Amino acid sequence: MDYFHLDYGMLAKAPDLIEMVPALQRLKDLCPEYIQKAEDDQRLARRFAREEILPRVLDIDTRCSHDPTYVDWELWRKANKEKLTVAFVPERMGGLGSTSLSALCLVEELAGACMGAAANILFNNFGLLGAMVECRTGILMKILRQMVAAQRQEKPVFWAWAITEPSAGTDAEDAHAMATMKPSAHAEKVPGGYRLNGRKCFITNGSLADYVIATVCMDRSDPLASMATFIVPSKSAGFSVGKVERKCGQKASQTAELIFEDLFVPEENLWEPPGRGLRHTREILSTTRGFIGASGLGIARSALERGIQFASQKRIKDHRLIDEEWVQIAIADMIKDIKAVRAACINFAIAVDTRHVRQIYDAWPVKLSLKYLPERFLLSDTLLRLAGHPAVSRMAQNYKHRLLSDEVVEQFVKEGSAVKVAGTNLAVQVASRVLDIVGLEGMSYRYGMEKCFRDAKVTQIYEGTNQANLLDLFHAEIGLKL
Amino acid sequence: MTATEELNEIIEVSKKFAAKEIRTGALEADLEGDTQWVKTIWSRSRELGLPGLIIPEESGGVGQSVFCSALLLDVLASECAGLASVFAHHFAGCLALGLAGPDQKERYLAPLADLERPEAAVATVVFPSSEEPEPLCLEEKKGTLRLIGTSPILGNVALATHFLVFVAEHQGEERITCLMIEKGTPGMVPGEPVGLPGLKVNPFGPVAFQEVAIGEDMILGGRGRAGEMMVKVKEHLNSYLAAMAMGTARTAYQKALAYAQERFQYGDYIINHSEIRRLLGAMLQKLRVGTAAYLRVFEPMDLRLPYSLPEAGLAKAYCTDSALEIAFDAIQIHGGYGYMHEYGVEKIMRDVKVLGLIGGSSPKMHIQATTREISSHGR
Numbered sequence: 001m002d003y004f005h006l007d008y009g010m011l012a013k014a015p016d017l018i019e020m021v022p023a024l025q026r027l028k029d030l031c032p033e034y035i036q037k038a039e040d041d042q043r044l045a046r047r048f049a050r051e052e053i054l055p056r057v058l059d060i061d062t063r064c065s066h067d068p069t070y071v072d073w074e075l076w077r078k079a080n081k082e083k084l085t086v087a088f089v090p091e092r093m094g095g096l097g098s099t100s101l102s103a104l105c106l107v108e109e110l111a112g113a114c115m116g117a118a119a120n121i122l123f124n125n126f127g128l129l130g131a132m133v134e135c136r137t138g139i140l141m142k143i144l145r146q147m148v149a150a151q152r153q154e155k156p157v158f159w160a161w162a163i164t165e166p167s168a169g170t171d172a173e174d175a176h177a178m179a180t181m182k183p184s185a186h187a188e189k190v191p192g193g194y195r196l197n198g199r200k201c202f203i204t205n206g207s208l209a210d211y212v213i214a215t216v217c218m219d220r221s222d223p224l225a226s227m228a229t230f231i232v233p234s235k236s237a238g239f240s241v242g243k244v245e246r247k248c249g250q251k252a253s254q255t256a257e258l259i260f261e262d263l264f265v266p267e268e269n270l271w272e273p274p275g276r277g278l279r280h281t282r283e284i285l286s287t288t289r290g291f292i293g294a295s296g297l298g299i300a301r302s303a304l305e306r307g308i309q310f311a312s313q314k315r316i317k318d319h320r321l322i323d324e325e326w327v328q329i330a331i332a333d334m335i336k337d338i339k340a341v342r343a344a345c346i347n348f349a350i351a352v353d354t355r356h357v358r359q360i361y362d363a364w365p366v367k368l369s370l371k372y373l374p375e376r377f378l379l380s381d382t383l384l385r386l387a388g389h390p391a392v393s394r395m396a397q398n399y400k401h402r403l404l405s406d407e408v409v410e411q412f413v414k415e416g417s418a419v420k421v422a423g424t425n426l427a428v429q430v431a432s433r434v435l436d437i438v439g440l441e442g443m444s445y446r447y448g449m450e451k452c453f454r455d456a457k458v459t460q461i462y463e464g465t466n467q468a469n470l471l472d473l474f475h476a477e478i479g480l481k482l
Numbered sequence: 483m484t485a486t487e488e489l490n491e492i493i494e495v496s497k498k499f500a501a502k503e504i505r506t507g508a509l510e511a512d513l514e515g516d517t518q519w520v521k522t523i524w525s526r527s528r529e530l531g532l533p534g535l536i537i538p539e540e541s542g543g544v545g546q547s548v549f550c551s552a553l554l555l556d557v558l559a560s561e562c563a564g565l566a567s568v569f570a571h572h573f574a575g576c577l578a579l580g581l582a583g584p585d586q587k588e589r590y591l592a593p594l595a596d597l598e599r600p601e602a603a604v605a606t607v608v609f610p611s612s613e614e615p616e617p618l619c620l621e622e623k624k625g626t627l628r629l630i631g632t633s634p635i636l637g638n639v640a641l642a643t644h645f646l647v648f649v650a651e652h653q654g655e656e657r658i659t660c661l662m663i664e665k666g667t668p669g670m671v672p673g674e675p676v677g678l679p680g681l682k683v684n685p686f687g688p689v690a691f692q693e694v695a696i697g698e699d700m701i702l703g704g705r706g707r708a709g710e711m712m713v714k715v716k717e718h719l720n721s722y723l724a725a726m727a728m729g730t731a732r733t734a735y736q737k738a739l740a741y742a743q744e745r746f747q748y749g750d751y752i753i754n755h756s757e758i759r760r761l762l763g764a765m766l767q768k769l770r771v772g773t774a775a776y777l778r779v780f781e782p783m784d785l786r787l788p789y790s791l792p793e794a795g796l797a798k799a800y801c802t803d804s805a806l807e808i809a810f811d812a813i814q815i816h817g818g819y820g821y822m823h824e825y826g827v828e829k830i831m832r833d834v835k836v837l838g839l840i841g842g843s844s845p846k847m848h849i850q851a852t853t854r855e856i857s858s859h860g861r
């Protein structure tokens with residue numbers, strides 16, 4: 001069986017963003033560059049997924065089943081060469097310069113090929129995302145330079161975001177819950193910085209991370225008022241990685257337990273002071289949840305498109321499986337859901353570009369600098385010093401606070417939660433339903449559909465369980481009016 | 483001892499056996515699909531006579547009913563559906579041997595019940611299918627009957643010693659012949675495991691028959707006369723799958739119920755959240771209704787009810803679909819822990835999904851049910 005024989009979906013060679021979401025044509029007329037960038041990123045991700053990820057995805061999954069710490073570094077280097085590892089870094093500073101919309105295309109395409117590999121490649125950008133939301137220009141510039149240097153030297157710099165604790169999953173993401181959570185990790189003030197103790201669990205890329213952004217409370221009896229955010233270099237004394245989990249799916253992405261034992265964090269690595277940690281987490285969640293929805297969309301689409309390839313070749317007596325009416329109705333029904341969720345994802349991503357933290361790129365000092373300053377100056381020590389100047393940092397933070405009011409953050413948590421739940425539920429439903437169509441033979445690991453089934457389930461759990469997302473949605477949409 | 487007391491006794495014993503022998507090793511064995519572990523458990527189960535449970539006493543078995551074997555599978559599946567699936571295929575094979583004549587029973591059925599044999603005998607069953615590139619068929623060649631083609635994907639391929647093969651004389655023909663083919667028969671080549679995500683200790687795969695010469699003694703019940711038995715065995719296998727789905731789901735439910743009472747979140751134990759109670763209640767509903775559905779398959783047929791009892795195919799579709807939903811929700815209640823191998827909940831999800839596809843997925847069961855309805859009542 002020539003499995004991928006139909007020129008369709010993620011296996012189609014030409015990008016089809018406008019065909020996928022026809023309303024974007026109007027936007028393309030108005031802002032051609034903006035849509036062009038999304039089409040370019042989609043094309044890049046599609047080609048990378050088809051040529052580099054798909055041929056090796058089953059092998060990686062099998063290897064990771066035997067050894068959860070296995071990483072296919074060759075794939076990572078190839079992705080790095082394409083600058084997928086520095087997607088959010090502006091183009092003139094050496095990155096891919098992705099917008100939210102174009103990053104959404106990256107996520108959908110790469111997650112479709114392999115959600116685990118996508119996490120490995122793209123979640124590198126977490127550090128930058130955190131810094132952007134934080135908007136301390138000195139730190140932001142430092143991270144940008146570091147990521148660009150690492151990309152050029154082909155030396156991975158991994159960032160991990162450590163929120164979840166053994167006794168507190170969703171509690172660490174919500175104000176009502178955090179007030180009553182029982183944290184295991186805590187920090188105390190010591191001369192020159194802070195001392196961290198405790199554990200974090202289920203941390204994506206935690207075992208690979210060079211830097212961990214950790215939310216840790218100062219007072220275990222009052223986590224909400226004392227939650228702070230720290231940057232912890234993984235080389236620090238007192239930092240260690242516990243077990244790397246054996247998971248059901250998404251095996252290419254490592255999930256690890258992190259242990260802090262009398263870990264000293266200097267003052268300058270305090271990102272958000274006590275009491276601001278939750279707000280920082282909410283700011284991050286307000287952009288990331290929508291992208292988890294897009295990951296779900298990618299998995300759903302991958303399962304369905306694989307199913308279509310299979311069913312169009314599988315012969316039963318005198319006809320193909322796909323010739324059966326019930327199969328056609330089921331496929332169309334799933335395409336209908338995928339279209340609806342994709343439209344919601346695109347809506348979310350464009351909103352992040354226009355109303356969320358990415359507006360920083362539209363601020364005139366940033367815009368002009370990125371357009372006219374010589375490239376070597378953009379990464380120069382002079383600019384770093386300038387960015388690190390307290391006055392500049394203050395100015396940028398003030399600007400950011402105006403952009404990201406509480407209302408904006410909560411609105412995006414709400415919108416993101418809706419997209420997240422829709423996309424991840426779709427992933428689980430479609431992956432399961434496709435297996436019903438293709439049967440035991442199509443369920444063989446070699447067709448990749450069972451992998452989609454295994455990969456899908458956790459998307460309903462991470463970035464806040466879907467129940468927590470729905471409660472967020474309720475509170476923001478209705479609760480505030482009650 | 484009354485029949486009911488006997489049944490209760492068997493369930494009690496098998497519960498203890500499952501908890502003692504299966505529980506500890508099941509997760510470890512699932513990691514790499516350890517068939518050696520299955521062999522060990524199988525030989526221990528022989529001490530209780532479990533492999534011979536439905537083999538008639540005159541052939542050395544326990545002589546219990548199909549109903550009893552379904553209950554046993556429910557119990558075994560509550561610890562490991564993969565292991566239970568080995569028994570299910572074996573029992574289906576034993577049922578097919580009901581067609582055997584006296585000599586054939588002596589030769590084939592007795593070893594399956596024999597507890598003293600150095601190497602355990604395990605059966606499995608092959609049904610005709612039109613979905614293979616070269617479906618199984620019988621062919622007369624130079625005066626010898628030969629079995630040619632490749633079987634659909636089936637369980638127990640790696641373990642079985644006795645293959646009960648239902649085959650149509652020609653593609654699409656209704657007359658069915660049942661053959662008993664022993665492991666090692668020239669021309670019989672077990673295929674590579676296809677690599678399913680669940681029931682991993684029982685690797686599924688096809689079996690190729692390359693012009694396997696069929697002697698008279700290998701034909702059970704006469705040429706072309708096994709159609710009725712095939713339908714019966716299929717029905718029983720479906721009821722087995724339904725029972726296993728419910729056994730597996732029961733464990734998922736119990737794990738979720740226990741975890742919800744331990745896990746503190748949002749300022750309370752999560753069991754005290756109305757949404758979690760609703761979710762658990764919905765799981766329990768599916769569990770109870772599904773269990774009732776598969777038990778009804780075994781109700782006495784001479785009862786003149788004003789309605790039809792669910793046939794095994796529909797019970798299987800309902801039970802496996804429900805079990806999958808229960809497994810999804812059990813993982814959800816466990817949060818991130820549910821997705822980790824060591825908690826044993828994600829394994830249930832993988833196992834149940836495979837159970838649902840054996841013998842055809844639910845949409846196919848639904849189509850078949852309607853086809854049966856119109857053919858039995860006329861258009």
